[in-house]
Amino acid sequence: DVEETLVLVKPDGVARNLTGEILRRIEAKGYSLVDIRMIEPDRALLAEHYAEHEGKPFYEPLVEFMLSGPVVALRVAGNRVIEGFRALAGTTDPTTAAPGTIRGDFGRDWGLAVQQNLVHGSDSPESAARELALWFSA
Numbered sequence: 354d355v356e357e358t359l360v361l362v363k364p365d366g367v368a369r370n371l372t373g374e375i376l377r378r379i380e381a382k383g384y385s386l387v388d389i390r391m392i393e394p395d396r397a398l399l400a401e402h403y404a405e406h407e408g409k410p411f412y413e414p415l416v417e418f419m420l421s422g423p424v425v426a427l428r429v430a431g432n433r434v435i436e437g438f439r440a441l442a443g444t445t446d447p448t449t450a451a452p453g454t455i456r457g458d459f460g461r462d463w464g465l466a467v468q469q470n471l472v473h474g475s476d477s478p479e480s481a482a483r484e485l486a487l488w489f490s491a
């Protein structure tokens with residue numbers, strides 16, 4: 354089925370000038386860019402986006418990290434793009450993410466309190482709908 358997903362280039366990806374490389378990989382895979390925005394999220398937006406992680410030990414460092422600089426939000430479309438982008442991104446921990454993936458090729462452990470792992474991708478159709486509404490409203 355044709356789906357849409359939310360991809361975020363996180364502050365580390367933007368700061369390291371990897372936005373173009375990440376978008377290149379998405380387009381090279383055959384997915385389509387539908388919308389793009391650079392956003393400086395506030396705490397309220399991040400609290401909604403990361404509601405499921407509230408209370409976890411990495412929650413506060415994660416929010417602080419996401420407040421540390423601009424984020425690029427991408428609305429991306431394609432057949433099975435939700436799982437397809439997560440395959441392009443690689444697993445959460447960039448140290449062990451497979452080479453060939455975005456996180457595996459460009460990420461590592463920087464010794465910080467939170468995984469700086471370059472990108473976010475929605476994990477289900479329900480999350481995608483909720484997150485796209487959040488990041489592309491207003």
Ligand code: CMP
Binds near residue numbers: 406468469473
């Ligand atoms: P993401 O999957 O986009 O959304 C949750 C984020 O929390 C994840 O990326 C990482 O940046 C971070 N994260 C998840 N699990 C951990 C963990 N165990 N320790 C530190 N950070 C984490």
